[in-house]
Amino acid sequence: MLDTTHFDNDAEYSCAFCGEPNGIDVDLSGGRRQRYVEDCQVCCRPNLLHLSFDDDGQVSVWAEPES
Numbered sequence: 001m002l003d004t005t006h007f008d009n010d011a012e013y014s015c016a017f018c019g020e021p022n023g024i025d026v027d028l029s030g031g032r033r034q035r036y037v038e039d040c041q042v043c044c045r046p047n048l049l050h051l052s053f054d055d056d057g058q059v060s061v062w063a064e065p066e067s
């Protein structure tokens with residue numbers, strides 16, 4: 001089981017289109033690996049986000065263009 005005590009549900013990714021940082025809320029209850037599309041808050045283009053949680057509940061986020 002993951003220890004979620006210190007889980008930080010704030011994450012950030014750089015938009016795959018304009019490169020601007022976007023803050024996101026992440027939810028570990030959705031699984032260790034998640035994928036979903038979120039529109040950039042700056043340029044409004046759709047980023048396909050990949051989330052990966054490690055054993056410490058730290059989240060890695062990367063974005064690629066959703067076509």
Ligand SMILES: [Zn+2]
Pocket residue numbers: 015016017018019020040041042043044045
């Ligand atoms: Zn953007």
